[in-house]
Amino acid sequence: MDREEVKKRLRDFIVTELLNNPKYQVSDDQPLITGGMIDSFSLAQVGVFVEDAFGIYIPDTDLTVKKMDTLNMMTDEILGRAG
Amino acid sequence: MPIISWQFGLFVVVVLAVYYLLPRKAQNIWLLTASVGYIATWNTFSVVVLMVTILVNYAAGLRIWQSSRKNPKWLWFGIAVNLAALFFFRIESSGYLEKMIRGILHITDTANAFELRILLPVGFSYYCLQAISYLVDVSHQQCEPEKDLAQFSLYMAYFPRLISGPIERARSFLPVIASNRIVDNEAVSRGFTRIIIGLIRKVVLAGILSGYIAKDLFSAPGNYSSFDLIFQMFLYAFWVYNDFAGYTSIVRGVSDLFGISLSANFDTPYFAHSFTDFWNRWHISLSHWLRDYIFYPFSRFLLRKKINPRSVLYLALPPLITMMVSGLWHNFGAFMLCWGMLHGLFQAAEKLMGRGKPAIKWEDRSLYKRLGTILLVFTGVVFTWVPFASGSLSRVAGYFRAVFTSHAPVQITTLYLIPLYAVAVNIALDWIQYHSKDELVFRRWPIFIQSALLAAALLAILVSFLGSQSALTNFVYQGF
Numbered sequence: 001m002d003r004e005e006v007k008k009r010l011r012d013f014i015v016t017e018l019l020n021n022p023k024y025q026v027s028d029d030q031p032l033i034t035g036g037m038i039d040s041f042s043l044a045q046v047g048v049f050v051e052d053a054f055g056i057y058i059p060d061t062d063l064t065v066k067k068m069d070t071l072n073m074m075t076d077e078i079l080g081r082a083g
Numbered sequence: 084m085p086i087i088s089w090q091f092g093l094f095v096v097v098v099l100a101v102y103y104l105l106p107r108k109a110q111n112i113w114l115l116t117a118s119v120g121y122i123a124t125w126n127t128f129s130v131v132v133l134m135v136t137i138l139v140n141y142a143a144g145l146r147i148w149q150s151s152r153k154n155p156k157w158l159w160f161g162i163a164v165n166l167a168a169l170f171f172f173r174i175e176s177s178g179y180l181e182k183m184i185r186g187i188l189h190i191t192d193t194a195n196a197f198e199l200r201i202l203l204p205v206g207f208s209y210y211c212l213q214a215i216s217y218l219v220d221v222s223h224q225q226c227e228p229e230k231d232l233a234q235f236s237l238y239m240a241y242f243p244r245l246i247s248g249p250i251e252r253a254r255s256f257l258p259v260i261a262s263n264r265i266v267d268n269e270a271v272s273r274g275f276t277r278i279i280i281g282l283i284r285k286v287v288l289a290g291i292l293s294g295y296i297a298k299d300l301f302s303a304p305g306n307y308s309s310f311d312l313i314f315q316m317f318l319y320a321f322w323v324y325n326d327f328a329g330y331t332s333i334v335r336g337v338s339d340l341f342g343i344s345l346s347a348n349f350d351t352p353y354f355a356h357s358f359t360d361f362w363n364r365w366h367i368s369l370s371h372w373l374r375d376y377i378f379y380p381f382s383r384f385l386l387r388k389k390i391n392p393r394s395v396l397y398l399a400l401p402p403l404i405t406m407m408v409s410g411l412w413h414n415f416g417a418f419m420l421c422w423g424m425l426h427g428l429f430q431a432a433e434k435l436m437g438r439g440k441p442a443i444k445w446e447d448r449s450l451y452k453r454l455g456t457i458l459l460v461f462t463g464v465v466f467t468w469v470p471f472a473s474g475s476l477s478r479v480a481g482y483f484r485a486v487f488t489s490h491a492p493v494q495i496t497t498l499y500l501i502p503l504y505a506v507a508v509n510i511a512l513d514w515i516q517y518h519s520k521d522e523l524v525f526r527r528w529p530i531f532i533q534s535a536l537l538a539a540a541l542l543a544i545l546v547s548f549l550g551s552q553s554a555l556t557n558f559v560y561q562g563f
Contacts, residue, residue, distance in 0.1 A: 017392070021441035036445030039359045040374055041434060044382035044401075045392050059223055060379035061254070064371075065363075 001054065001082050007075045013049050014071070018042045028072045033065045043068060050074075056081045084124040085557065086246070086333060087285065087548075094121065095337055102341060107263050111237055114341070118242035125205040132168075132204040137236045139164055140214040144221050144228035144235075152222070161218040169211045173415040176203040206245040208412060212372050213239060217253040219376060226254040234260050243338040247330060249346040249368035264342030276523050277336030279540050283512075285329025287547045288505045292322035295502040301478040304485035308493040312486050319472055320465045321506050324352065326559050327366070351517040353464070353510075356445055356456050358429040359402075361464060369409070378405040398434040403427035413471075418479060422470040429463055 007028065015024045018038050032038045038046075043063040050056050056078055068074050084090050098117045102110055123130050143161035150157055217238070220226045229235040237260050238253060296315050297307065304312055331348040338345045346368050355361035362370040382401045390397050403424065410423025445453070473479045516522045525533060 019442040020439055024441070036356060036360070037442045039357070039363075040378060041359070041382070041392075041398065041401075044379055045386060047379070048383050048386040051387075059225055060383070061220065061223075061225055061252070061375045063375075063379060 001079060003075060003079060006054065006078055007071055009053055010046075010049075010071055010074055010078075013046070013053075014038070017049075018045065026071060029070050031069050032071075033069045046074065050078055054078055054082070084121065086330060095340070099340055103266070110264070111233055111260060114242070115233055115237045115240060118237065118240040118245060121242040122205055122240065122245060129204040129206075132207060133210070133240055136165070136168070136207075136210065136214060137232075137239050140217060140239070141229070141232055141235050143218055145230070147218060147222050148228045152224075155222055158218055158222040162215055165211050165215050165218075169208060169412075172203045172207055173411075177415045206247070209248045209250055210239050210245070212250050212369070212412075213253070216250075216372060216376060220252070220254055226257065229253070229257055231261075241338075241343070243334040243341075243343075244345055246334075247327075248366075249331060249335075249348045250372050251346060251368070255346075259343055266340065266342040270339050270342055272526060273523060274336045274339030276526055277332045277339060279336075279537065279544075280512075280522070280525075281329045281332030281334075281336060282544045283329070283540055284325040284332060284509075287543045288509050289322050289325040289329055290547045290550075291505040292318050292325065292502050295499070296322060301473040301482055304478075304482045305489055306491055307485065307489060308491045309486050309489050310493050311491075312482065312489065314499070316465050316468060316472075318502050318506070320353070320461075320468050321509050323468065323472075323559055324349075325509060347522070350522075351513045353461050354457055354513065354517045355460050355464075356453065357433055358426060358460060358463065359433070361460060362426075362430075369412075373405050373409055377408055378402070381405070393438050395431075395435065398438070399427075399431035402430040402434075406430070416474070417476050418470045418473055421476060421479065422467055425467045425470070429467075 011026055014032070015026060016022050019026075026032070030037075033043070040063075046068065047058050047060070047063050050058055058077060058081065062068075062077065067077050084094065094117075098113070102113055105113055119130060119133075122133060140161060143157055143164075146157040147155070147161065217226075221228050229238065234257065238251070238256055241251075244251065296318050297311075299306065300312070300315055307315070328349040335345045335347075348367050350364040350367065352361055352364035355364050362374075378401050381404060382397070385397050385401070386392060392398075404427070406423040406427035407420055408423070409426070410419040410421070413419045413422075448456075469482055470476070470479045473482060515524060521527075525536065528536075
């Protein structure tokens, strides 16, 4: 799985579906949860999006600020589970 | 043995003195012995319940690991046993069972009444949730089952967190128990700072505030003016916060002295910018447990069923159910269900109002909007404390009726300045922690300021402790 491709699909999903602003520029290390942009409602959506888009299950206990606060962290989590 | 007592202080000193002399394996056995001894100081019934719970969950964990993931019968068995016990103790300690049996047997003579009620075993509702999360995580292969019975027992019974949490996860706590602990100057400094902050919150701030909240606020609200009723609820909000945050800070500090870090339970909750944010700052170990084991599974279930994430169903049902469970976990009363529903509805309402609107970074909002949002959320939270504090729905109704109809004279006096000072100190303390994003920021201040603060803190704690000792021994959340 290509890192940039994973990040691009995640970014598109986040700005369109979660932030409701397709033109918004999300940087790779921008804190999304601690920055008040997304919350647990959105993280549940990210979890199901990752299942559908990449066939990877992120357990509920890993949908946390420690593991999913930025685009880079989310990408690491997906790639780490892809093996 | 209450946490705020000289006996507990002496107990910790003795346990620590022996602990430091022992190798790691013996340290665990010693901590377990001390934990069982500690719970025995409350009552032996609690020891028996704890032992049985440990054995059942230890065996269930091993069974779950051995059985196929496709046949999680042992997981459901373990969850069912824990929930059934929690349900029974909740019903029983609330007095419902006694009432029911009295009704069935037509016993109306209270003079010859028999006593059926037993207390909720100490800490049960907290370590019961730890057990459930352990079983689920083992089933999902998030962690391996603990084969060492002593280590598993310590995970469940560790005395600093036994009475009222924090609720720890096996995944992070078991490795700490299994590894060598380092108690260096840094850990000791961290521990004592937490203990001092905890004592300031519990003994000084909560101690002062509790003296200004009328005992009959809910039983005779008509005695108070609308202003007094509302003002005292604001005081209650700061009291309950300092009471529980104080307890957590003390036990985390004590645990630091053993080289074992406990999870944070509070993060300046009254600076929350939404109700969802509030629950990431208040009783964090419980709210994250509820999020991981109820909110997420239910939300993801709805999404997998292709429920529109912007629909009322998706935005309202998961928070409502999660918060109602939270309410019932606190107490099996309609008033706590009402408290949970209010929090669930507030979360749903803010999501529904923001539906489809572009998200804006918190820092990009104007100062007025940020302050206004924080005040609005805080006021909403104070509103929800009414059912939490009242003890029954009829009292909630009586309180709000009095707020709108009371003709009692306003009792405001200069005496109200004292709790307001306590509130101001609370806000200042929280602001410093919030602004620095470090609850122990004081340790980075110049040494002469630290010394002055420490002297003032110790004096305030001593004066408060001597002045109102009887009101300080129990914690609100101890009752849950």
